[in-house]
Amino acid sequence: MVCPRCIKVVREELEKLGVKIKSIILGEVEVEQPKDELPLEKISKILGDNGFELIEDSKAKIIEKIKNEIISAIQQYEVIDLEKTNFSKLLNDTINKDYNYLSSLFSKTEGITIEHFIILQKIEKTKEFIKYGELTLSEIAYRLGYSSVQHLSRQFKSTTGMTASEFKESHANLRKSIDSIKSK
Known part of the structure; x- marks a missing residue:
């Protein structure tokens, strides 16, 4: 999810399935029900039908968080002064992992560096x-x-x-x- 419209679509679709949402932000949904009570196959299908995917792998979640933080910072440029934005510090602080680890994981998974992703x-x-x-x-x-x-x-x-x-x-x-x- 990379925009407010995306959040709205995901919220509406999950609520149709009876999923009780605690919070929803770009790329992440926190629900009230335990994971084993969720209709994961239905959720995965509905998300897929709307151009999203259910990510359960921890490394894939980290990659998604990296992308969402970068996209949010650039799309909401009025809020963040991009000239002064230190993306390595931003990612380190928001994801709470060492930037070298994040950079290495991102490069291995995506085939490009975080820096190149920011440029794109x-x-x-x-x-x-x-x-x-x-x-x-x-x-x-x-x-x-x-x-x-x-x-x-x-x-x-x-x-x-x-x-x-x-x-x-x-x-x-x-x-x-x-x-x-x-x-x-």
């Missing part, structure tokens, strides 16, 4: 801003914590294969859903 998420947010057409590239660079518009431009070109201007002029929807971003 920022580039997708850049595409969103460009499509809206309300901000200049300099303003986008500032909002996403880039040291300069040139730095953003270089990363955009190396990631997408086109300049920001070329992307803006293309009429194709070349954006990806934020939860499906893996690598080039």
Whole structure:
């Protein structure tokens, strides 16, 4: 789950099954019932039908938490000053695991580094801003914590294969859903 709409869908679907929800946040649901009383097969099917999955493996849960923390920080850029955001500290503090362990686990599982995942998420947010057409590239660079518009431009070109201007002029929807971003 990577957005408020996703949370709403999951909440509604679980409540239809009679699941009593204690709390629900991005990527995580805490329920009142013991695990052995939950209709896990039905939950898994309903989540799958809505584009989600039930994750029970502890390492997979950690990977999902890493992704959700990064996505939340970048999507809610007004709340967090991305230029000053130390993602390694953020992940260490929120997941309560050593960053070296998180980084190694993420790289082995996803095939890219956490740093590269952050770049890919920022580039997708850049595409969103460009499509809206309300901000200049300099303003986008500032909002996403880039040291300069040139730095953003270089990363955009190396990631997408086109300049920001070329992307803006293309009429194709070349954006990806934020939860499906893996690598080039």
